[in-house]
Amino acid sequence: GNSVTQMEGPVTLSEEAFLTINCTYTATGYPSLFWYVQYPGEGLQLLLKATKADDKGSNKGFEATYRKETTSFHLEKGSVQVSDSAVYFCAEGSSASKIIFGSGTRLSIRP
């Protein structure tokens, strides 16, 4: 079946550092791609999405570009803040009824 692979955590950065979290997928065709974020003690919430190749999703300073040629959807932010500390999940929706999640990457930001 399809799968999503994202970089292992935890990732620890200093405030204002540049962030990249890698994500690749195996689905063929043109799945929709998502990044979800989970803050401590909460459920997941959508951070951004892209539904076709070369689209860029963005929200709260985070960006990710749908790269069909490398089957990737890497998450980036130019200057992270302490409030960005959370677990980040990459996901793909190629099936009409399921969304497949990666294993999550825990991000900690030091003041």
Place this chain on the structure above:
Amino acid sequence: DAGITQSPRHKVTETGTPVTLRCHQTENHRYMYWYRQDPGHGLRLIHYSYGVKDTDKGEVSDGYSVSRSKTEDFLLTLESATSSQTSVYFCAISESGDRPNTGELFFGEGSRLTVL
């Protein structure tokens, strides 16, 4: 915020006992999902529903059953709980109707289950 309520939020039970988790939505969305979250595995789909009385299996459905007798409620049942089912369970709903793969999932706050 999407109206999704999970109950109970925390439960401790013993091996071999039945457990039912409830997900209630006030959004009238067609699709509902049950996921489990475990360290190193992320979220894995257990079962999902695409309408009243319409359900299907996900990738880790063994040992679980579901029922959806009303649009707003999706029940997850562990017929005989095992320690391997200790996890955090999340319910999610989709607002995209027939095309949830292009839409957003809204998640409940989770139900933490411990099986001793």
